[in-house]
Amino acid sequence: MKEFQEGSLAVAEIVRMCKPGVVSAYPITPQTHIVEELAQMVANGDLKAQCINVESEHSAASAVFGASAAGVRSYTATSSQGLFYMAEVLFNIAGVRLPIVMTCANRAISAPINIWNDQQDAVSLRDCGWVQVYAEDVQEAVDLHMIAYRLAEDKNIMLPVMVNMDGFVLTHGIETVDMPSQEQVDKYLPSYTPLYKLDIKNPMTIGPLVDPDYYMETRYAIQETHKSVLGMLPKLTEEFSKVFGRTYNGLVEGYRLDDAEKAFVAMGSVCGTTKEAIDSMRKKGKKVGLLKISCYRPFPHQAIYEALKNVKKVAVLDRALSLGSYAPLASEIKSVFFGKKKGPQTISSFIVGLGGRDITVHSIEEAYKLIGKKETCEFIDLKPELLKENYA
Amino acid sequence: MPEHLFTSGHTACSGCGQSLAARLVIDTAGPNTIVVNNTGCLEVFSTKYPESAWQVPWVHSLFENAAAVASGVEAALKYLGTKDTINIIAQAGDGGTADIGLQALSGMLERGHDILYVCYDNEAYMNTGVQRSGLTPFDANTTTSPIGNNSKGNPRPKKPLPEIALAHGIPYVATASVGFPQDIQRKVKKALSIKGPKYMQIHVPCPLGWRHEPQLTYAIAKLAVETGLYPLVEFENGVKSARQIKPKPVEEYLKTQARFKHLINNPEELKRVQAVADSNIERYNLKLQ
Numbered sequence: 168m169k170e171f172q173e174g175s176l177a178v179a180e181i182v183r184m185c186k187p188g189v190v191s192a193y194p195i196t197p198q199t200h201i202v203e204e205l206a207q208m209v210a211n212g213d214l215k216a217q218c219i220n221v222e223s224e225h226s227a228a229s230a231v232f233g234a235s236a237a238g239v240r241s242y243t244a245t246s247s248q249g250l251f252y253m254a255e256v257l258f259n260i261a262g263v264r265l266p267i268v269m270t271c272a273n274r275a276i277s278a279p280i281n282i283w284n285d286q287q288d289a290v291s292l293r294d295c296g297w298v299q300v301y302a303e304d305v306q307e308a309v310d311l312h313m314i315a316y317r318l319a320e321d322k323n324i325m326l327p328v329m330v331n332m333d334g335f336v337l338t339h340g341i342e343t344v345d346m347p348s349q350e351q352v353d354k355y356l357p358s359y360t361p362l363y364k365l366d367i368k369n370p371m372t373i374g375p376l377v378d379p380d381y382y383m384e385t386r387y388a389i390q391e392t393h394k395s396v397l398g399m400l401p402k403l404t405e406e407f408s409k410v411f412g413r414t415y416n417g418l419v420e421g422y423r424l425d426d427a428e429k430a431f432v433a434m435g436s437v438c439g440t441t442k443e444a445i446d447s448m449r450k451k452g453k454k455v456g457l458l459k460i461s462c463y464r465p466f467p468h469q470a471i472y473e474a475l476k477n478v479k480k481v482a483v484l485d486r487a488l489s490l491g492s493y494a495p496l497a498s499e500i501k502s503v504f505f506g507k508k509k510g511p512q513t514i515s516s517f518i519v520g521l522g523g524r525d526i527t528v529h530s531i532e533e534a535y536k537l538i539g540k541k542e543t544c545e546f547i548d549l550k551p552e553l554l555k556e557n558y559a
Numbered sequence: 560m561p562e563h564l565f566t567s568g569h570t571a572c573s574g575c576g577q578s579l580a581a582r583l584v585i586d587t588a589g590p591n592t593i594v595v596n597n598t599g600c601l602e603v604f605s606t607k608y609p610e611s612a613w614q615v616p617w618v619h620s621l622f623e624n625a626a627a628v629a630s631g632v633e634a635a636l637k638y639l640g641t642k643d644t645i646n647i648i649a650q651a652g653d654g655g656t657a658d659i660g661l662q663a664l665s666g667m668l669e670r671g672h673d674i675l676y677v678c679y680d681n682e683a684y685m686n687t688g689v690q691r692s693g694l695t696p697f698d699a700n701t702t703t704s705p706i707g708n709n710s711k712g713n714p715r716p717k718k719p720l721p722e723i724a725l726a727h728g729i730p731y732v733a734t735a736s737v738g739f740p741q742d743i744q745r746k747v748k749k750a751l752s753i754k755g756p757k758y759m760q761i762h763v764p765c766p767l768g769w770r771h772e773p774q775l776t777y778a779i780a781k782l783a784v785e786t787g788l789y790p791l792v793e794f795e796n797g798v799k800s801a802r803q804i805k806p807k808p809v810e811e812y813l814k815t816q817a818r819f820k821h822l823i824n825n826p827e828e829l830k831r832v833q834a835v836a837d838s839n840i841e842r843y844n845l846k847l848q
């Protein structure tokens with residue numbers, strides 16, 4: 168049913184329909200509306216979950232670790248500093264292969280403290296073993312949560328999934344969302360039966376000490392499973408479209424790419440603005456398109472190669488930095504084409520919208536003008552007058 | 560079916576007090592128990608892949624979060640409707656409890672989870688090489704509270720963790736000692752018969768860290784209690800009871816361990832340690848009347 172709904176409330180609603188048995192989270196802007204809504208659902212008896220109001224994000228991640236190890240579908244949500252505070256537990260969750268789903272309301276990182284949107288939080292944790300998917304709009308955020316549980320709990324995968332949605336832009340944005348019925352969700356997402364769990368009838372030691380004789384294989388196994396995710400996601404999205412009628416590729420999505428000579432690459436809500444800019448540039452005869460990266464971990468090298476191999480010039484929009492080096496997404500896009508016969512002549516890298524700075528159609532057009540002229544880390548929408556003030 | 564739920568063959572040092580206490584705890588708790596273990600000696604010496612000493616479901620996550628992981632396990636069992644038939648024990652060393660894990664422990668106690676938390680107190684970070692913790696006793700020589708011209712060892716007394724736990728208003732708090740095995744069994748039984756959060760702190764000598772002969776583990780543990788340096792107290796719904804002693808001079812305890820060697824010919828310092836014991840004796844009313 169189509170509803171006019173705030174992103175956070177829509178996500179809370181879909182999480183409810185995914186029927187987690189344990190929810191544990193710690194408040195941080197802009198994630199709060201999601202967990203407040205879930206708490207209200209539990210209070211009203213609409214969600215039959217145990218809600219643990221922990222004393223920190225470290226404990227939130229730890230609590231869902233414990234709940235998932237005990238064999239129950241579990242959910243958490245966080246953002247920014249909270250995600251970083253969870254960091255060591257997140258590696259652990261992936262290492263123990265627990266199929267937890269988390270929403271990350273993407274937000275900038277301190278200092279300076281800033282509650283607004285960019286993607287530095289999740290991008291900085293790209294190596295923790297979690298699958299990372301990024302939503303362009305609220306509808307996609309809703310749908311990705313169902314897909315996330317299916318993927319995480321697949322017996323050939325058994326990895327945690329982080330659903331990223333841009334803070335405020337999507338968490339607090341109000342959009343028209345097609346909310347599924349409980350029957351549809353149940354059809355797509357069966358109840359969870361764990362492969363292993365803490366079970367008094369079948370006692371197991373989970374999380375033992377593993378020495379150099381055995382450690383490397385556990386990491387290799389996760390690396391291999393990430394490859395399987397690349398095959399699994401498109402299958403799950405295909406199944407998804409059969410039940411819900413909405414189509415996703417799962418890995419990447421091209422927009423007006425077929426005859427494009429120049430193409431942007433981006434993740435998350437900036438894709439919406441970029442599409443708008445592309446439409447207006449197309450009207451002026453410019454052959455430009457977009458490749459949206461839906462799945463950032465695993466990184467879909469092959470799908471990106473196929474989508475961009477015939478594009479002449481590529482411009483990557485990063486909403487995060489790897490301070491002291493190339494921007495994270497741009498450097499990986501470049502790595503896709505290393506040693507390949509086909510590929511763009513230039514790959515330019517643009518930094519947009521850090522700490523919530525508005526990304527407008529004009530920002531994208533500015534970047535467009537610089538495609539091929541600037542190769543590395545060009546900041547768009549910088550305010551030169553502020554730089555003078557600070558350093559003069 | 561093995562004789563114990565914590566079996567032999569693990570790699571603890573000879574005379575390890577923690578391994579003895581852990582076995583007493585889990586054997587008393589029985590097979591219907593899930594154990595959540597912090598990082599530390601116990602986790603390391605009992606679960607080196609592909610072996611494990613644990614005959615009950617057991618999980619390790621990290622150094623500071625057993626209380627939080629156990630909270631999640633408890634919530635999951637509640638959701639599944641099996642909580643009333645299964646005990647949950649969260650266990651950790653003194654460092655994992657009193658220092659880095661204190662926040663998670665406090666959260667677990669405050670939220671009222673039905674979990675028994677056991678702190679195996681060997682009075683330092685042993686797994687990483689005998690660094691001081693918040694539960695290292697006054698004047699103990701450790702690798703990060705070494706003796707020197709300007710130092711007599713650890714400058715501070717033990718953090719009053721049982722009282723900190725008690726201040727959360729939880730139904731059961733107890734200290735115990737591996738020197739009194741039946742007392743451990745009785746306390747574990749009692750704790751598990753009570754619903755809600757329970758805190759137990761068990762004194763466990765560490766031959767390597769305390770530098771004592773491994774065969775003296777029981778004797779030394781007993782002396783700690785008998786001198787008043789490790790009072791055995793119990794708070795059931797806030798009501799205190801304590802094991803009564805005929806106090807022995809602290810020197811009898813201190814001289815068994817090289818971590819206190821520097822105190823033996825130092826009457827001034829000995830007096831200060833005696834004052835710690837005397838204050839315990841008065842505070843908990845330990846003296847046998």
Ligand SMILES: Cc1ncc(C[n+]2csc(CCOP(=O)(O)OP(=O)(O)O)c2C)c(N)n1
Binds near residue numbers: 598600653654685
């Ligand atoms: C976050 C973090 N910090 C530090 C460590 C290193 N570390 C592992 S075990 C340990 C000491 C454990 O001391 P305690 O809790 O007293 O247990 P014991 O080994 O003495 O039984 C330390 C410092 C770690 N694993 N994780």
Ligand SMILES: [Mg+2]
Binds near residue numbers: 653685
């Ligand atoms: Mg210790």
